[in-house]
Each structure stands twice: as C-alpha cells, then as structure tokens.
Amino acid sequence: MIFSRKRADEARHARDERTTEVLDTEETGDPTPPARGPYDVSEAPDEPRLDLGSLQIPAVPEVEVRVQADPQGVIQQVVLVHGESALQLGVFAAPRSEGIWDEVREEIRQSLFNDGAAAQEVEGEYGTELRARVRTPDGLTDLRFVGVDGPRWMVRGVYQGGAATDPAAAGPLALCLSGLVVDRGQEAKPVREPLPLRLPREVAEQQAAEQQAAGQPPAPGQREA
Template identity: 35%
Template sequence: MVVKFRRKSAPSHRGEASAPVEDASVEGAPAASTRAEPAAPPVGPFDIASAPDGLITDDWVDLGSMMLAPAPGKELRLQVDEKSGQIAAVMLTADDGAMELRAFAAPRNGDLWNESLPMLRDDVQQRGGATADLEGPWGTELITQMKVKLDDGQPAVQQTRIIGVNGPRWMLRATLLGRPAMEPSAGKEWEGLLEQVVVNRGEEARPKGEALEVKLPPNARRVEK
C-alpha cells in the first residue's frame, strides 16, 4: 500500500550552530550582561506528549502508533503480513534507497535498543552476514552486510544501517537501505525524516518488545505486485 507525499517538510536543524550574538557593550560604559544564544530547535523522534507545539499539521500521515511529516520525493509503503493481515512494517522509499520504521513497547526508563543489539547481531551472523557497530547521532548503530543475488543472478553485498531510539515506554527502530546505508552524505536527508517522527504508544499495558500497531491511513491505496 502506498501513500503519496505532496507538501514540503520542515528543514532539519540537528547539528547546525546558532548564529553568534554580537557584543553590544560601549567603551567606557558598564559591561552589559551577556545575552544567551538562542537554543537550537528540538529534534526527535518525539513522543506524542512532548512533540513541539505546531509541529504536527494537517498534511502529516497518521498511522496510529506513528505520525510522519510530509516527505517530498518519497513514497510511504505499508507492508502487510499475509497471514495475519496486520501491517508489519512502514517503509519510506525513493530511487536511491529506503528507510523501514518499526516501533515497539518498552519499559519505562528502559533501554530496549541496547538490549536488542546482541540479538540483532546474532541473527545476522547466524545467517552468514557480518556486523559492525557505529556511533551515530542517536548513539550506537548497527551496520550489517549480507551476501545476496541480484535479479540477473550476480552476487552482491547488501548493507543496512540500523538505528535505535529509546523513548518513554517505546523504542523506534529505523533501518536504512541502499545509498543512505552506505554513504553518510546520502543518509543525512533520511536522518532528517527520522528526526520528525512522532510516536504515539498509547496508555495500554504491553509486553516488552511487542510491536506497536500501525493503522492504515484513509488516503492509502493498494498496489498489486
């Protein structure tokens, strides 16, 4: 299922320095108090309860447990599990790559991402792949490489970059594929999209690690394979 984005998302400010404030003191006059530099805009992913005022607008996509800002040039694809009929993953896709998003229930003040890392490493290695840790904007990330066959039968190596973000009683996992997973410059745009994700966990008691339900937005359309 696919949702088309049409409007431009707000620019990312993570990592940008604030403009310096000029000294307004006059020679011979008492020194003026130093003005504080303006605080950098907050970046996410955000919890629904602490998202900045005015961040979410009418053109955002509401998926129940996640809300996404418009992303021009990207398609939002919802992968449905054929057996259960439930949405298994959310994918933002473009010509150069994709980002998969999954949200999970977590304990209050827990660190589900670092608990999950050993299991993710083991799973990849047991399937013949290689893993490496990388320190990124949100802490430790996981780089994986798996041997695959291309459509023409030629062997290749598929690399992914997996990012985990701990929130209040939730954990958001983002998996980058394609150029965004291999080239830091290509990954910056996708990091900006991740910064604007808003997670709505709900108040229900949930087992640790349970996937948060993704709901189909009203403007989705089914795409046949």
C-alpha cells in the same frame, strides 16, 4: 527489497511474551522537549504528518511512503524511499525504567553472525549503530541499523542503499526519522511487542470502495500512502 530478520524477530517475541510492562502511575514533572525526534506524541511539535496509528510520519518532499497491509488495513511493514535509498521503520513497546536498544542491537548482531554476516558497531547520530553487509536474493546488500529509545517505546530503523554506508546520503530519510512521532498509548504491552499500525481511515475506505466497485474481495499487497 527490504531485508527482514523474521526468524530472529519471532524467537525474540516468543521469549518476551512472558515479560509484560507494568504501567507506572507515579506523577512526573514536565520534561524539556527534545530538540529533535523521534518524538513522543506528548511533546511533538505541530506539523503535517501521515497518521499510521502508533507512528506519524512527517511530510518530506520526494520521500515515498510504502506500506504493506492486510485486508483489514493493519500495516505489517512501513518503508520510506528516496532515490536509491530506503528506510524501514518499526516501533516496539519498552519498559518505562530503561531503554532496550542496547539489548536488541546485540541480538541483531548475534543473529547476523549466525547467518554468516559480520556486523560492525559505529557511533552515529543517535548513538551506537550496527552496519552489516548481508546476502539476499538480489545479491550483497548493505544495511545500517539505528535504534532510538523513547518513553516506553523504541524505534528501529534499517537503512538500505547509499544511506546504509554513508549517513550523509540519508538526507530526506534522516529528516523523516528526526521528525517521526510515536503515539504509544497507555495500555500495558509485552516488552518488544510491535505497536499497532494502521492505514489512515480515508485510505482504507477508498481502497475498500474501489475493490467493491471492481467486484473483487480485498487482498493484501503493497500500497502507497
């Protein structure tokens, strides 16, 4: 299972609802495209990807994309799985002026500490990461938290399994992260508000048709895209 910090997320969201980003309309020059992602949609290379709204996930062989969505097709969780490793993805609104991963990372570390789990900061491919071992209903689980600040967004990834303790084992999951595309949109949003994710239209329509044919009302659950 994928570890969830639901209580901490709710508390942070309640605090941050008071802080809404103001869009900056000042003209800026064209930045140099980054050598790797996660990319902003304005600078992403043209490659096949699974479009989930605010996140577009590259097609990487042997990586399974699992999503949990409500009956309306709004995605609540995205998890990529390869072998015994998994990568849970989240994308959040951020201000234009500065990144928020440093602050978010410290709050995650403090939340883990309050729950009796020590977290260690280490330097990784995208800067400072957090590694921790937590107790879950399935036993002790290693986690590795990665954050990437982009233009008015932040991607948070949580590795589990072998990729949590050995970055070299991330393999195809790391390729997914480096090929990820964020479509932030232009709307002003509260800082740290999760950006909207949705099932591709064809997947949602197919699922609705199957449920209607079976005479069953739509129900939330685990789906594969």
